[in-house]
Amino acid sequence: MSISNCIALVAAFVAIAALIWQIWQSNKQSKMHTFLTYTQRYQDILVNLPIEIESSSFQPSEDSKVNEENLRWLRAYFDLCSEEYYLHTENLIDNRVWKLWRGGIKDSLKKPAFLWAWSEVQSNNYYHGKFASFIDGLVNENA
Numbered sequence: 001m002s003i004s005n006c007i008a009l010v011a012a013f014v015a016i017a018a019l020i021w022q023i024w025q026s027n028k029q030s031k032m033h034t035f036l037t038y039t040q041r042y043q044d045i046l047v048n049l050p051i052e053i054e055s056s057s058f059q060p061s062e063d064s065k066v067n068e069e070n071l072r073w074l075r076a077y078f079d080l081c082s083e084e085y086y087l088h089t090e091n092l093i094d095n096r097v098w099k100l101w102r103g104g105i106k107d108s109l110k111k112p113a114f115l116w117a118w119s120e121v122q123s124n125n126y127y128h129g130k131f132a133s134f135i136d137g138l139v140n141e142n143a
Contacts, residue, residue, distance in 0.1 A: 058111065
């Protein structure tokens with residue numbers, strides 16, 4: 001093998017290694033961007049809900065407008081959860097991230113406000129299929 005062939009072979013290996021590294025970095029950045037985007041959406045939802053939502057003594061308001069507003073934001077929360085569930089089922093997020101998100105969803109479903117909202121939203125089968133079964137399974141795990 002000539003020196004020029006050796007140099008060409010080494011250059012090819014270096015180019016392939018650089019390409020693999022660049023793909024790995026891009027994948028890592030994409031996952032981080034997804035995580036940060038979903039975290040920001042979660043924070044936006046929580047900021048728009050009253051503090052009492054987190055209370056173990058939560059009761060729906062006698063004011064239907066307050067209930068509608070709370071339900072709107074809690075439906076946004078479940079929409080976010082359904083998207084996270086989809087990302088998980090399609091293997092588009094790391095298992096560590098999914099475990100974190102799943103744990104948060106399960107903890108939220110221990111709170112009366114979230115159970116109330118799920119019941120209200122599901123009264124007309126807003127969600128169906130595997131996601132609805134997933135949430136119902138978490139509710140049952142918490143029972």
